[in-house]
Structure formats: structure tokens, C-alpha cells
Amino acid sequence: MAAALALSLIAACTASGGDDAKPAPTSPAPHSAAPAGGLPRGVILRHSTHTWADGRTARVHVLTVAPDAAAHVTGVHGAHLATAETVREMADRVDAVAAVNGGYFDIPTGADHGGYPGDPLGVYATGGTLLSEAAAGRTALVVGPGGTAPRIARVWTTLSLTADDGTLRELDGIDRVPGRILGCGGAGGDVLRSTGRAHPAPLHNRLCVDSSEIVRFTPQWGAASRPGAPGTAEAVLDASGRVTGMRSPAGGPIPRGGSTLYGIGEGARWLTAHARPGGSVTVETRAQDAAGRSLLAPGVSLFGAGPGLVENGTVALDPAREGMSARSLDERAPRTLAGIRADGTLLLVVVDGRTSASVGATLREAATLVAGLGARSALNLDGGGSSTLVVSGRLANRPMDEKAKRSVERRVATAIAVVR
Structure with a gap:
């Protein structure tokens, strides 16, 4: 057979x-x-x-x-x-x-x-x-x-940020629209948009949302991150993780060889408090299997x-x-x-x-x-x-x-x- x-x-x-x-x-x-x-x-x-x-x-x-x-x-x-x-x-x-x-x-x-x-x-x-x-x-x-x-x-992936003052925070995503998790299964406080209930597991083709996120944008995404609403914030990092600038609202050029950290809600407030120009933020990204x-x-x-x-x-x-x-x-x-x-x-x-x-x-x-x-x-x-x-x-x-x-x-x- x-x-x-x-x-x-x-x-x-x-x-x-x-x-x-x-x-x-x-x-x-x-x-x-x-x-x-x-x-x-x-x-x-x-x-x-x-x-x-x-x-x-x-x-x-x-x-x-x-x-x-x-x-x-x-x-x-x-x-x-x-x-x-x-x-x-x-x-x-x-x-x-x-x-x-x-x-x-x-x-x-x-x-x-x-x-x-x-x-x-x-x-x-x-x-x-x-x-x-x-x-x-x-x-x-x-x-x-x-x-x-x-x-x-x-x-599974585990993403994190560590500011130079020692403060640790979860990084919610990479190279995507902040606040939108299409297919769900993301980090933090994601909720299914249709119900408003927490939904940490994958759900194919369904939209989860999160009003407080930080998303990393790399040069692979494109020339710039999308314009943000009032209250958003974005830290600009060089290749070493040094913060070279902060913009609010978020949105603007992504430096070659560097990246940006785009925050909404509490994520924007965290960046404003801990990712100050001249300081640094360490980004860690890990992917692992079930074992x-x-x-x-x-x-x-x-x-x-x-x-x-x-x-x-x-x-x-x-x-x-x-x-x-x-x-x-x-x-x-x-x-x-x-x-x-x-x-x-x-x-x-x-x-x-x-x-x-x-x-x-x-x-x-x-x-x-x-x-x-x-x-x-x-x-x-x-x-x-x-x-x-x-x-x-x-x-x-x-x-x-x-x-x-x-x-x-x-x-x-x-x-x-x-x-x-």
C-alpha cells in the first residue's frame, strides 16, 4: 500500500x-x-x-x-x-x-x-x-x-530587550505592524480581536491584537517603519545597540546596519524611560524546538x-x-x-x-x-x-x-x- x-x-x-x-x-x-x-x-x-x-x-x-x-x-x-x-x-x-x-x-x-x-x-x-x-x-x-x-x-521564539540600566522587557515581534498579530500565538497580552479574550495559542488566519507592544524593525523590512499615532515612540539603534536617536510619534528611516524599536502603549513608555539617546539596548532573539x-x-x-x-x-x-x-x-x-x-x-x-x-x-x-x-x-x-x-x-x-x-x-x- x-x-x-x-x-x-x-x-x-x-x-x-x-x-x-x-x-x-x-x-x-x-x-x-x-x-x-x-x-x-x-x-x-x-x-x-x-x-x-x-x-x-x-x-x-x-x-x-x-x-x-x-x-x-x-x-x-x-x-x-x-x-x-x-x-x-x-x-x-x-x-x-x-x-x-x-x-x-x-x-x-x-x-x-x-x-x-x-x-x-x-x-x-x-x-x-x-x-x-x-x-x-x-x-x-x-x-x-x-x-x-x-x-x-x-x-517557539523568545525575544527580549535589556536596557543599560539593567531593566528587562519582552520584545513582542520583529518586522511587522505593532499591535497586530495575524495568526495569533504571540507574546505578552495578545487578545483575539473578535472576542477581546486572551489567546496565546496560534489561530490560523485570525487576528489577535495587543495595545502595548515593542516591535523591532530591521533594514530587511524596508527603508522606513510606518508612521505612528500620537503617543507612540521609536528608538533608533546602531549595529552595537547604541541608541542614536528617539522619535515620537514613531515612524521613520531604519538605519543600515542598525534597527529601530517601535513602541505603542506601555511599550512606548518603556522606550522613553529606558532607551535614551547615548545609552544602549541589548536585543536577544532565540528560536527553539519543543525540547x-x-x-x-x-x-x-x-x-x-x-x-x-x-x-x-x-x-x-x-x-x-x-x-x-x-x-x-x-x-x-x-x-x-x-x-x-x-x-x-x-x-x-x-x-x-x-x-x-x-x-x-x-x-x-x-x-x-x-x-x-x-x-x-x-x-x-x-x-x-x-x-x-x-x-x-x-x-x-x-x-x-x-x-x-x-x-x-x-x-x-x-x-x-x-x-x-
Whole structure:
């Protein structure tokens, strides 16, 4: 039942923002011919058509990266985190030989869009630098420089600030709109906006809010932080953490090589009291798995998504643990999946959907598929109209926009790139 059944089933959870998201702005993208040859040693692309239990079919594309491949896997995002780009644009910028779309993001057509379509939802790191905090305990793909075995793990982040007077405070987030935690699972006093009740756990595509926060902005976000309301405050830090300026209201240039700390509510008052020009603030960012093991190291990239699909070689689906709806298990849509074999081979799988010839897959089907491909662990990445595979600068799958009913390349927040 292994390979045949597994190569007959796939995953569910919709585009960008997830299983309740609407279609996002896209760029027309006529389907490119399948790329041929030219891949580095240890990187292999295979295409196949699979028939599910109900007789429907789907086109499946599997990119494998061996542990000793003449390439490494890394995270890439748009020119700035505040803006989205197509997977092809991101791949071209880093001269990647192949790339797939990464995790969820603040999709422009989402009900609670915050105005920045490149903002990743949940944990995202690249090159060992954390650029988006975790939605507590959601599943993530962890990849590193050449020779580093990829992992799939539930991830938590711990962020803190220490002023030079010894005062310690929690840092609420990195490179996002202060006060808004889309997908929940954040730090501090977050409440679900629809109920006003505390909600520290992840809740996919739902908006939590916090009236007192400090959020760090890095140059990766863009040239400037957003203009703040009266009563907000922002400390400007150089690379060493020295406070070079304070502005109120918040909003303004982000220094190259430095960062800013943007406060609202009590967070603004803390900065005014403890982050005075000429002083310093130490910023600590940590990411750890369920066992408390540190995940951040030079060259490491993290892609938060979920739910997890496979553990120890068997199907393991628990969407509720990651704040996702039970109905997502049985919804068919285009899918992007990541799996890891026992020998450390990384599987990047894309399933086309939304056509009569290729219907996509459910999460149950996805889990069975990647397990049958030999994955010991696997997770679901962003899917729907986001599902894109680019190889040698050309589309290797057929991304499908639900609203446009045609093949287009969606602008997304992050991509998983294979680079020589």
C-alpha cells in the first residue's frame, strides 16, 4: 500500500493566508516548458500524474536535494519584507537553480490584511537572522548550510530587550505592524480581536491584537517603519545597540546596519524611560524546538507553516494543535509540501490543482503521499494560488489562481531556494 497509495494522495490548506484566505493579486504567467537538465549533482526533479482513490488525478512535481548535493538550501524573500514578489523573481535574485514558495503571509485579499503583503506569518529566518517571530508551537522547516541536515520541528521564539540600566522587557515581534498579530500565538497580552479574550495559542488566519507592544524593525523590512499615532515612540539603534536617536510619534528611516524599536502603549513608555539617546539596548532573539534546543545558527533558515503531516515515517495530522480548522483535512487545493528522508534528503513537493486534469490534494492525501515518498517527517507549506516551483529560471508546475481561473504567478513573502 506504500508507494502506490502514497503516490495517490496529497494535502490541504489554502493559499497564502491559509484555509480561509481569498485569492491574491497575481501576475499572468503562461506555463513554461518543463526545465531540462542543468541541475547540480544531487538535485533531481521528477514529474508524475497520480490517481486518487476517487479516480481524480493530479500532477505532482518532486524536487529532491541529497545531503551531499552540490548545492545548499536557504530562505529568500522580496527586495524588502514589506513587499511580496513571485518565486521566480526571488530565485533570480539569488541565482537559485530551483525554488518553491515558503510559508504563509499577510495576503492582500485577507479580511485582516495589515497593508504589507510581504509580511511572513509565523517564524521566518534566513542566514541565521530571525526576521519574524514564531506563532507559538507551529511547525517549521529548518534548513542550514551545506552538510547541515534539514529538520522539521515545532518552533517557539523568545525575544527580549535589556536596557543599560539593567531593566528587562519582552520584545513582542520583529518586522511587522505593532499591535497586530495575524495568526495569533504571540507574546505578552495578545487578545483575539473578535472576542477581546486572551489567546496565546496560534489561530490560523485570525487576528489577535495587543495595545502595548515593542516591535523591532530591521533594514530587511524596508527603508522606513510606518508612521505612528500620537503617543507612540521609536528608538533608533546602531549595529552595537547604541541608541542614536528617539522619535515620537514613531515612524521613520531604519538605519543600515542598525534597527529601530517601535513602541505603542506601555511599550512606548518603556522606550522613553529606558532607551535614551547615548545609552544602549541589548536585543536577544532565540528560536527553539519543543525540547528547548536552539535552532538559530549561522546560515540557518526557518520557514513556519503547517500543519505537520508526517512524524517518524507515519501520517500524523493534528491541525487543531496549530490553530487550523478540521475541515482543512479534506479540502482539495494546490499544495506545496516539504519532507525529509531518513538519510537527510530534502523533498520539495508541489501538487497542481484547480483544473479537471489536476485537482490538487487534501491534507490527508498529502501526508500519505510524502510518507510514501520516503519522508520520515513532513509538513504542509503555503498552498493554493501560492504553490509554485521554479527550476532553472522557468516554471516547472502550473500555478493556478482560483478567481482568475488561469495560470498565474502569485506574489508571495518567502521562498525556499536551492543555490549552488
